[in-house]
Amino acid sequence: MSVPASAVPAFDFTSRLSRRAQTMSASAIREILKVTQRPDVISFAGGLPAPELFPLEDVRRAADAVLTRYGPAALQYSTTEGHPPLREWIAARHGIPAANVQITTGSQQALDLLGKILIDEGDTVLVEAPTYLGALQSFQPYLPTYQEIPTDDEGIDVDALEALLARTSVKVMYVIPNFQNPTGRTLSLDRRRRLVEITARHGVPVIEDDPYGQLTFTGETYPSLYELGLERAGSVEGNHVIYCSSFSKTLVPGLRDAWVQAASPVILKLITAKQGADLHTPTLNQMIITELLPILPRQVDVVKKAYGERAAFMISRLEAEFPEGVAFTRPKGGMFLWVTVPGDIDTTPLLSRAVERKVAYVPGSPFFAHGGGKNTMRLSYTSATPDQIREGIHALAGTLRDALA
Numbered sequence: 001m002s003v004p005a006s007a008v009p010a011f012d013f014t015s016r017l018s019r020r021a022q023t024m025s026a027s028a029i030r031e032i033l034k035v036t037q038r039p040d041v042i043s044f045a046g047g048l049p050a051p052e053l054f055p056l057e058d059v060r061r062a063a064d065a066v067l068t069r070y071g072p073a074a075l076q077y078s079t080t081e082g083h084p085p086l087r088e089w090i091a092a093r094h095g096i097p098a099a100n101v102q103i104t105t106g107s108q109q110a111l112d113l114l115g116k117i118l119i120d121e122g123d124t125v126l127v128e129a130p131t132y133l134g135a136l137q138s139f140q141p142y143l144p145t146y147q148e149i150p151t152d153d154e155g156i157d158v159d160a161l162e163a164l165l166a167r168t169s170v171k172v173m174y175v176i177p178n179f180q181n182p183t184g185r186t187l188s189l190d191r192r193r194r195l196v197e198i199t200a201r202h203g204v205p206v207i208e209d210d211p212y213g214q215l216t217f218t219g220e221t222y223p224s225l226y227e228l229g230l231e232r233a234g235s236v237e238g239n240h241v242i243y244c245s246s247f248s249k250t251l252v253p254g255l256r257d258a259w260v261q262a263a264s265p266v267i268l269k270l271i272t273a274k275q276g277a278d279l280h281t282p283t284l285n286q287m288i289i290t291e292l293l294p295i296l297p298r299q300v301d302v303v304k305k306a307y308g309e310r311a312a313f314m315i316s317r318l319e320a321e322f323p324e325g326v327a328f329t330r331p332k333g334g335m336f337l338w339v340t341v342p343g344d345i346d347t348t349p350l351l352s353r354a355v356e357r358k359v360a361y362v363p364g365s366p367f368f369a370h371g372g373g374k375n376t377m378r379l380s381y382t383s384a385t386p387d388q389i390r391e392g393i394h395a396l397a398g399t400l401r402d403a404l405a
């Protein structure tokens with residue numbers, strides 16, 4: 001059908017948008033970062049797992065195996081809760097009933113659905129400053145009011161949290177305790193215990209987002225907030241922590257398989273909310289992920305070794321090249337590190353200077369619910385070769401030196 005040249009002006013959809021849609025804004029960063037996809041620019045801006053580490057042959061074999069084993073059932077609709085063997089594996093690993101596990105289409109969907117079932121317009125949601133930009137995006141359509149909790153090298157400032165809870169009524173708290181996106185920081189054990197105790201005492205549910213926990217470079221791990229909540233409550237149903245994790249950073253992100261562990265009232269509402277969103281996470285994908293579980297430990301070793309080496313090399317170049325007064329985190333796992341430059345330098349306009357020198361980063365400001373952090377940036381070390389790290393950090397150090405001069 002050919003479309004006739006129309007005499008009717010473009011339909012005014014903008015005025016028909018919901019209030020919720022009107023609060024959604026395309027990320028300014030996304031626009032800026034388009035230029036950084038030029039092949040001549042070394043980008044530390046992306047947040048993608050390293051594709052050369054994906055277990056391509058294992059996925060091929062797993063897909064073949066599940067299609068043979070399940071036949072058409074691998075391509076059929078399936079239950080909203082998730083593929084039973086996958087739920088059971090997750091449940092057994094965490095010592096909880098399978099009924100307390102919900103499979104989601106990425107943990108990004110978990111954040112959206114949790115926003116949907118927990119946040120009413122105007123509710124106060126506590127977030128770290130800075131926090132994961134994608135969580136702010138997921139929660140925003142439910143029209144929360146954000147309260148930011150300051151963070152330092154040990155993660156959330158729990159004294160500030162306690163003071164805030166004493167004077168403010170809070171609906172829910174969102175936190176990334178391990179190798180946080182964007183800072184790479186880890187919440188200390190002592191603060192984990194206090195965070196769980198304080199939030200339980202004030203009756204504030206905690207959403208713990210943990211996609212990076214397994215990617216530890218040192219082998220050191222802390223109990224999750226979920227585990228501490230379980231210990232404190234003595235039962236799955238008494239635990240006020242909702243735990244989200246994902247296979248995106250340990251196996252592959254493209255199959256979009258993740259999960260939520262929580263008390264039954266949360267899981268039951270998630271099931272209903274998920275039915276409205278996508279009925280279920282793709283059946284074939286869940287079966288493939290389940291088939292890949294035996295290689296998970298080996299794959300986690302491969303990924304954390306590679307990222308650990310890349311992080312160590314980037315840190316050594318930052319130490320060698322960055323001008324005095326520029327601070328950076330030294331992550332012990334995960335995919336990102338965080339740079340803080342002296343106060344009056346704004347890293348957003350500085351990005352075009354950096355791109356002129358053929359290097360890119362993500363300016364830090366969008367990771368703050370209320371803006372701020374103008375003098376910060378996030379660097380990803382996952383996808384760069386040693387030569388790119390050496391060259392890119394040299395170029396970035398030059399950009400910073402010029403800005404500071």
Ligand code: PMP
Pocket residue numbers: 047105106107108109132134176181209211245246247248253257258
């Ligand atoms: N939470 C955090 C903290 C993340 O960094 C990411 C991915 N960048 C996600 C959730 C979403 O991950 P996925 O949907 O792939 O599981």
